[in-house]
Amino acid sequence: MKAFARIRIHLTLTLTSALRISSGQVAFLPHPKNEEKEIEYALVYRDVLGKPYLPSTSLRGLLRAAAQDISDPEQQQTLNTLFGSANLDDSGNHSRIRVYDARAKTAHTRITTHNKINPITATAEDKLLFKSESVDPGTAFTLTIELDDVSEAEKLTIIDLLLLFSETNPFQLGSGANKRLGEFTLNIDKIETLSQDDVYYWLQQKDCTELPYQPADLPQQTHATFKQQGLIKIPFSLYLKSPLLIAAESERKTSNNEEADPIKFKQRDGYPYIPASTLLGVFRSRCRHIISSLALSQQETDPEPATALKCLTETTDALIDSLFGNTQRKSYIAISEGSSDLPMSACTHKQSFNAIDRFTGEVKDSALFFAEACYGNCFNFNMHINSSALQAQNNGALLILFYALKDFTEGLIPLGWGANKGFGQVHLTAPTTHQIEAIDWSAMSRYLQTHQLDLEPKQLEQWQQQLSEQLTATEEV
Template sequence: MRSTLFTVRLRLATAGGVSAPEDLRTETLTSPDGEVRVRNTRPLRRDPTGAPHLPGTTIAGSLRAHCTTIPALRDAFGPAPGAETRTASPIQVLGSITRTTTPPQHRGRTAIDRHRAAARTHTLHWNETLVAGTEFDIFLRWDDATEEQLTALDAALGHWNPRLGAGASLGAGRAQVIALGHRSYDLRSEAGLTDWLAITGPADYPAPHPLTPEPPPAPLLQRTLRIVEALHIGTGTTRPADGGGDGEIADIVTRNGTPIVPGSTLKGVLRSRVEYICRVLGAPACEHADCGHCRPCLLFGHGAPDENGTPGRARIAIGDAEIRHARREQRRHVAIDRFTGGARNQLLYTHDVITTGEFDLVIDHLGEHEPDPTDLALLTAALDDLHDGLIGLGARTTAGYGTVELTHPGPSPARTDLSALLPPGTP
């Protein structure tokens, strides 16, 4: 008998991690002015020691999908879910350890009411995520594998670019293999058996050797946008006014001090506009993003249509975009008393805003098949509407905020062309 152990070192290229929704935390926060808020946080999955955990099921599922097209590895991770015949996987995922100790970060998100075009009540929540650069060591075992199979697995692991955990369509959890090592033990020989029995923990597993990470696939669509008018994408929290002044300042989303446009914001705006374009052209577009059949649902993902249905993952991923050359300012607003026509008491508030800067909107393809030209045409049309100022990003778009434009507008599909590509009907 011969047993082979693999050590795979993964590094997160974007923030992410496997969450534990069953451990949802509810915290009560009190602001400096005494306002009480409830914050729901979806935490990361952790092991018994409290360290962030990468489950073996997540690893095995990703590797199965990655190796399906390789003849020598087609059944190496067992049959796909739903297969009539069930067999054990020849490759065992022994577990993983987290190598990086950087504290996780928290990101707030909310849903938008489709009728009011404003934040939906009671949907603000927080996700706990590992920062980009977090590393994991993954340990695999394969008994009695042929040399051809071991060579194929070694090559496949070197080209593995997984997306681990939730938020794949928002660019979260994209990882790269940065080191790889394996060793075979002949348990029929005295030396091989002695070395095998000397393994007492992860430190005794084969040391991974550095390798050049596989570059990510080329994006489906990439455009640079310039901020034309003040942009405010808030965190849902406030901080005391600078210099100890009155009132509080509504914070903007940042990463390591750099302002960003979250992928969830970009995806939400593009989805809403694609739905609008489909309706204008008479194509199906459901109202609650859960039918699972219309073009927007297939492109951007959808929830479960009913209690017996299953949600579907998006065909595309839109990640966070860092704002370059950002100029940050504070703008004050006050509510007007409708009876006196003057300023209302205690309703002066301040927004952090970005008045100038530019960022790259990058859309990656997640599907197993080639990108659909109709999807690309719809996304291009939505970006044209963003460039023309018909829609905006972030808060207070009805007050002139959030206007952006493409730095290099390209050719856009005519509505007649889109109409020919989209079949009419109802979702």
């Protein structure tokens, strides 16, 4: 007989980044420039009271995936038994774990605008703007998990698993994992146990009473660990050499006789930010540019234009997918949102512009517009790299990554709106406690090595050889 008939664990799940988990339903907003049109956006899950919630299926799936990643084989086997299985040969066992929907204590949501970035030009694709609802970071959800017919060892194992989520962990909820959306922590608030004797005693009562759960001690330290995934987290800062403008969507229409709204920087609660999708899109575009350049330089013959274009596209797509994933595979690189410590009011750079008629070269009549960019501050973000998975591919993809980091460090990658007007000149640098400033590549290399990225000459030569073989093999095919 197992020690416990039932165990109930009460937890608090706290979001550390925005969460986008679509319910499949949509709502509509009025179009800012056309009263006859509406803008569709995806809704998060909401309960009957209108509060966001996390569906139990998503939470259970996440916990089961985490159970597969426990490094101790014995603990992993115990967890697999608790979660159950459904084998075709009738050798499966039913699950003894129930996970309930997580309800928000208080929650704030916002509607965010996204745009697909053209991988060739690194600019926003025309007519591919879309919106979605997300739950703000800091939102806390209450969560309950119940287990039936559990031994003392099984109880300790599931608690060890849950304690692994009390700090930073490699798992996310919802969509946008490569943008570091859906990050969270789990904290155990209370554990209640129900022994077999307690159930027997309760069944003997004539009056209808609640089950006599007994409080259990809260453990302070886990004895479990996740497998070494080679996931490296590197903090970066963006040093602004010129004004930077990540344009927010215009919210109202204007007429020819009315002064247009200024182009404003994306803000949240008065603070400017760079969406993770912007950073990831520009970084991906640079990697594509580097791969295409290397592939062209290695062509030994001069093939037909159509054949050359097809070969170049296949080579580039294969290597880009090995870095950033596709619909069939997960990305090995993730980038968080870029945040600023200064409010927009303390770093606003206002500038006026006038459109030029491209045929006459004269100033276009009634085409004066204004921009409110950001200048005099820096943006901090994190890059997460699964280095072990990238090295296991043996295709030199890591070398492409470092080429892109080098270009970013040297200020060769413009960011945001108005690059042809001198805006968006940024340098990737290492965050310090001192004043942020640009650094050279040798200093950045030393910084990367402190985060377990091997940049020794022998390693770089090996990646160069792997990349050369990959490009040559694709060309021959």
